[in-house]
Amino acid sequence: MSELNTAMIERYRSNFLKEVEANVEEGEWVKMCMQCGVCSGSCPLGKFWDHPPQELFMMIRANKRDEVLSSESMWMCTSCYNCIVRCPRGLPITHIMHGLAHYAKRLGLAPQNQPTAKFSQMFWNNLVKKGRVNELKLGVSLYFINGFSEGVKTSLKMKDIGLNMLKAKRMNPMEILGGHGVKDVSGFHKMLEKAKELEDARIAKHGN
């Protein structure tokens, strides 16, 4: 368990709603949910979610902290925005799902083997490196997500798709050597470091 997690448990005790409101992106909206369930019924992958959004909102109010933050559910958000446009109360549900997922990850409570949780981190690491996504490296790291031998199997399974993309000039093997990026990589990195520092400080202050 991370230090920040322990600090947050201490700080908020039995008020998980307050913790979410203060620390989760758009979390201040959670209390507005009226439990109609339209979001849950509109979610394209909702049938795979142990706890659809409406349920997560009630669990937050019911102090089910561990169950919410260790849930795989919000990691299966496809960012389709159905829930947002249909919510009669106008809750930014998609953003709250991303916010919960990020907060869980920040506290070290995110599920270890949820594939999208891993992919989301890979995507971030990939874009941060040079300022633009390197699709080839992203694809390769995804295939090898569960180690070498499974990676070889996945690569073989995906071989035809890769060849098709290569033929259509929509994939470039040379990207592995470097690829696209911004010119001002140093300024880009300094900007992101500063943004992270400010956000970390804001959240750490809540843990004190």
Added chain:
Amino acid sequence: MAKHEYSFYPGCSSQKGASSSNYLVSVKTMCEELDIGLTDIPDWNCCAASIGYSGGGELPRLALSARNIALSEQHNPGKDIVATCAACWLSTREAQERLEHDRQLLAECNEALAQAGLKLKNETPIKHMAEVLIQDVGYDKIKAKVKKPLEGIKIAGYVGCQTNRPFGIAGESFENPLYLDKLVDTLGADSIPGYEKKVQCCGGALAFSEPEKSQDMIKGIIEAAYDHGADMIVTPCPVCQMNVEIYQDQINLRHGTKFKMPVVYYSTLMSVAFGRSAKDAALDGQVIPAKKLEDIAGK
């Protein structure tokens, strides 16, 4: 100088050798024909595309889009930003709104931007290319440019998610937007306004991480197009295009279907209808060839 001038945010997937490089080729052709001038935002960066949230907190993600807007305001002042990628457009517009409504975030964002020598004024309208076509150019001007009507081709307009929600195109409904169908009709092809999967999610980034779940949804999108007798699917979104086109063999293998449905960009349709070559329309970028468009382009 072109009649309509914009500050252009092309996005990662449109770059040379990337998955929607064909989109950019056809967009450039389309814009030449419609007198739309595009000046790239110099040194633009990735927007994090609604999937970078594991490692990227709210502020770092906002800073990504803020950097692009600030660069645009500095180098292309007075020009509206236009994006062709749904995720690029969405992230940029979302960042703009969030920073407009939250002064603390804006102050923090500018503190981060200062590290790169930039400052955000946040006064620039952010548009999707579909808005430019419909609102700034208009169907009439598009129609007047058609040299080779796409007669006899039946096309399912697949709008997808992020071009449609949460912002969408003014005056269109979230559940049944009709602008893509109107565009198809304008080009002389036959639209399918009742195509029931036009705003169904394709899985987005989860097509990579959770392929089975996503491919089940993609199967429905293609199946419905066949049910309506479609010859091809058209879409405005790079992720929709890729997801619906390139996994058809895998879906066929798993489900015993025989899908071979071309999936093209609106800009490809327009380039062909405007009389441009197959190469200018980026038809060579199809994984599943759009034969009916090739025939028209070759005439």
